[in-house]
Amino acid sequence: MFPVRLALLLVGLGLTSAVGRGDPLPGTAPLTWDGDPAARIVGAIDHYLDVRLGTVVADRAALWGRDLSSADAFSKSGEPQRRRLREILGVVDARDPVVLRHAAPIAVGSDAAGAELARGAHHRVYAVVWNVFRGVGGEGLLLLPDAAPRADVVLVPDCDGSPEELAGLGKDLPPGHAFGAQLADAGCRVVIPVMLDRSTTNGGNPGYRHVETSQRETLWRATYQMGRTPTGYDIQKALAAADWLVGSRGTGESARPLGVAGHGEGGRVALHAAALDERFTVALVSGYFQPREANWLEPLDRNAWSYVRDFGDAEIASLIVPRKLLVEDGVHPSGTWTDAHGGAPGRLARPDGKAVVGEFERARALVPGTLRGRIAMVGASPTVAMGDGAFRAFGEALGAERRRPSWTPSVVSGALPDRAARQLRQYRQVLDDTQALVVRAPDARRAFWKDANRGNLAAFTNSTGALRGYFRKETVGVIPAASVPPAPQSRLLYETNGIRGYEVAFSVHDGLPAYGILVLPAGMKDGERRPVVVCQHGLEGRPTDVADPRVENSAYHRYAFRLAEQGFVTFAPQNAYIGNTRFRQVLRKAQPLGLTLWSFIVRQHEVITDWLAAQPYVDPQRIAFYGLSYGGKSAMRIPVWVDRYCLSICSADYNEWIWKCASTTSGYSYLFNSEYDMPEWNLGNTFNYAELSWLILPRPFMVERGHDDGVAPDEWVAYEYARTRRQYVKLGIGDRTEIEFFDGPHTIHGVGTFDFLRRHLAMPAK
Known part of the structure; x- marks a missing residue:
């Protein structure tokens, strides 16, 4: 007994x-x-x-009604799935008209150039913030090319990375970490939002009660109850950045290509943002794309209701076609989280290469045969995320310079953003927004x-x-009624x-x-x-x-x-x-x-x-x-x-x-x-x-x-x-x-x- x-x-x-x-x-x-x-x-x-889980991939087919007759028909046939994806990720709030401004005050008598943070070989760097909705905003870096812009890009780092790394502003960074700087030198306007990391620094409610669980897990607990997710907030910030890039174009520039790229958690954001927003002409996903049936083993903040039943990375990829998706299977973030302090266990590791290729081929099989080339695997470096192969393919799709410019360290002229203070601001905004949703819940x-x-x-x-x-x-959630006698x-x-x-x-x-x-x-x-x-x-x-x-x-x-x-x-x-x-x-x-x-x-x-x-x-x-x-x-x-x-x-x-x-x-x-x-x-x-x-x-x-x-x-x-x-x-x-x-x-x-x-x-x- x-x-x-x-x-x-x-x-x-x-x-x-x-x-x-x-x-x-x-x-x-x-x-x-x-x-x-x-x-x-x-x-x-x-x-x-x-x-x-063993049958879920095959079972998904019954949930989709793909029209393979033409590129336009195929894209339109995915709209019910886009609506469902918005719903289960919590990308449901209307964004406010976006205003992007410098993060630091501009001195009296100076122009915008006075807020310049750094200067690269052929671009300038600014610390910026922008509004999204309610009290939530994005924060990061804006890179402007010296020449006339040829494309616009939202570039999302891994949650444990930083905008400064992608802008080439850190010390002793290898060239591969300056992907954003090199895009700007190649003629792209680039917005790099900061991502909330998985540290425990702000776990709980700073100033009220601290817990030794990741701040992204705390946000998941609060957002999930209110029909939102941390990933949903990340996507909304990226889409608001895209709103500004599109809205700030000059006369005759409306046809300029718009791209989204990301690594690790940023790759997750890029994949979903491109699936949801057809303004993006190309997406680059680095260090994220793989089979998703073991999602329950990943960090808790990636948990989304019914996601694996309805979607895998291949299905999300199919929502991007006939636009271009580039997949780089190179460096993947890794980490392990335990339940030692009351949080949920989880882990990230490099997936099996064959599994990544299998998911990639499955994505291509879901789209019309004439469009399968719109999903492409790019050459990857084993040590650097978003390497030369990714740059060439992404640049070509954007109509920008295909050859990766040699990287010259930027000259920093202003104080770099305080990363800890920036993390706290971003965390507090989302946490406070969950409380605004709680207040509005009776009306909802x-x-x-x-x-x-x-x-x-x-x-x-x-x-x-x-x-x-x-x-x-x-x-x-529904499983079938009893299928055997009670015996x-x-x-x-x-x-x-x-x-x-x-x-x-x-x-x-x-x-x-x-x-x-x-x-x-x-x-x-x-x-x-x-x-x-x-x-x-x-x-x-x-x-x-x-x-x-x-x-x-x-x-x-x-x-x-x-x-x-x-x-x-x-x-x-x-x-x-x-x-x-x-x-x-x-x-x-x-x-x-x-x-x-x-x-x-x-x-x-x-x-x-x-x-x-x-x-x-x-x-x-x-x-x-x-x-x-x-x-x-x-x-x-x-x-x-x-x-x-x-x-x-x-x-x-x-x-x-x-x-x-x-x-x-x-x-x-x-x-x-x-x-x-x-x-x-x-x-x-x-x-x-x-x-x-x-x-x-x-x-x-x-x-x-x-x-x-x-x-x-x-x-x-x-x-x-x-x-x-x-x-x-x-x-x-x-x-x-x-x-x-x-x-x-x-x-x-x-x-x-x-x-x-x-x-x-x-x-x-x-």
């Missing part, structure tokens, strides 16, 4: 431990499992995802819910079907005072089980049908925590067993949020496939409740859900999907969930701890906890809340619950919802909730 956490062996209960003895439940086979059921379930989900949710008809109860429930469908598809297996776990506990296991899909503990009360008569309460454990919990009388856990107090003492049938399922980094990495594997752990949990609960409903001692109309902590999180999500649950009780979790996940100024926020599994894609703009309760409506719903519960302050809970209650009251069912505040911590109180269960399940007090 698995180890019992926080267990105290209770003496004097007259309890018989019956593991391995006794008959199984009628209609079930003997359960013969060994080892840890929780690990078995998490491992099964992991295996299911591995199988899906109102707009999202605009088609809900609140005229009466029937109209409301009928009009929320599309919202429920969106929640299932875009928040939870229940059971064994007696204990018997005391006539109450019996059974371990029960089911099949959901081939290799994917469900498991839990069924507790049968004493004194049930033949033909009698009792109500069931499904009692759900929290984070790192097990069914024994709630259903085994030998276990005393200060959070659960054996409440499934206590309810059985009151005459209820109870069932305690094993959910998959157990194993620390192990289950969180399984979730990371799921999210790029458009799935979550909930995708599997709801299917397990469907099988469990269907089986319960078929038992002769169960009233199928009276199956309730009651969960604590992560089990309370379950209470807000599972009943939205599983209609068999006739009511739901959320204990020790209900609160203003968007603040909880995205706030930068609250010690309660998940931004500051190790639970990077908490953000859910775009939830801030679609469903807070009140909205989720409206999807449970018209079924009864209750909140159990201890004043000393550290999950959130009472004020957050009451604020959000007021919206739940108002909707129930306005629809004439105010008697179906309530909240109990009690003087206590993060725990099952079992007073008002037990009364709520007895009342709504028509169960007399015992």
Whole structure:
């Protein structure tokens, strides 16, 4: 048997431990499992995802409707995918009219030349900033050729590189690092934006609370909840730079080519920017292009909802055609991040060369045969990113000088930008923007819910079907319903005072089980049908925590067993949020496939409740859900999907969930701890906890809340619950919802909730 956490062996209960003895439940086979059921379930989900990843490339074809009849038709046929890509990367905010200005003040009486930072062989360098939207802006360097410009370029460094390196302003830089300077000498205007790095310098909220996770991961946690991503912000800054380059052209210069190039993380930005914006005539991607099915192993800030299901680098490349894409497989960034300080593990390394070529050939195979030459692999240096081969091909595509100019170090005439201060400014802008989105979130949710008809109860429930469908598809993620018979297996776990506990296991899909503990009360008569309460454990919990009388856990107090003492049938399922980094990495594997752990949990609960409903001692109309902590999180999500649950009780979790996940100024926020599994894609703009309760409506719903519960302050809970209650009251069912505040911590109180269960399940007090 698995180890019992926080267990105290209770003496004097007259309890018989019956593991391995006794008959199984009628209609079930003997359960013969060994080892840890929780690990078995998490491992099964992991295996299911591995199988899906193995077929995802072939499966993508059904999502695309490519028109290969002409170059124009092909480009237009990719527009639905461009819209989807914008959505899942969070490139959804309209940019403001761009103004580019010098980053340093210009002295009185001087002209713009007074702000010159450096001078190269045939170009000048300026430190510049530009606006994007709200308070977010780009910052970097502008390189202007001395001769009339022949092309415009947005050049994006790796996130651990700098604009100064690409502009050739650093000390002792090899020529290959001066790609931007050489483009400018060849006649290009070049904007080089700074990228936020993966250091921990600004992790958390500088000046409020520091965490030893990368600043890009902190931003991912805040942005993902609000339907944005760090990459999306990077792309918007690059596109705003392109806005300025195009908008600042003189008369007769509108046809000047516009290119985008980048290395490493900058290559990621360049690839996606070119796919989304058809103004770019050519893109150069260095040190990034490869198969993307192992995205879940990369740094967390690259995680994007459903990305791998819908796209690989080959598919993104196809959105650039008939424009030109150049791929350089030379130097790739490398690094390793661990979970030692509460962050997500990840790594970057040079991919296998054959895999890169395979993805490149797959990209060419996706486009019309006459256009395959528009995707080209350029010669690469093993030591220098964006080498001579890349320069020649990129310059030719831009109509600029094809021969790479010899590099002459620039003469620096001004103070180089303070990199640390610049990083902090850029980080603060994006972090603050997430808080602006949090403030606007109630308005966004109102707009999202605009088609809900609140005229009466029937109209409301009928009009929320599309919202429920969106929640299932875009928040939870859908796997097929059970594909095999449940084949229940059971064994007696204990018997005391006539109450019996059974371990029960089911099949959901081939290799994917469900498991839990069924507790049968004493004194049930033949033909009698009792109500069931499904009692759900929290984070790192097990069914024994709630259903085994030998276990005393200060959070659960054996409440499934206590309810059985009151005459209820109870069932305690094993959910998959157990194993620390192990289950969180399984979730990371799921999210790029458009799935979550909930995708599997709801299917397990469907099988469990269907089986319960078929038992002769169960009233199928009276199956309730009651969960604590992560089990309370379950209470807000599972009943939205599983209609068999006739009511739901959320204990020790209900609160203003968007603040909880995205706030930068609250010690309660998940931004500051190790639970990077908490953000859910775009939830801030679609469903807070009140909205989720409206999807449970018209079924009864209750909140159990201890004043000393550290999950959130009472004020957050009451604020959000007021919206739940108002909707129930306005629809004439105010008697179906309530909240109990009690003087206590993060725990099952079992007073008002037990009364709520007895009342709504028509169960007399015992």
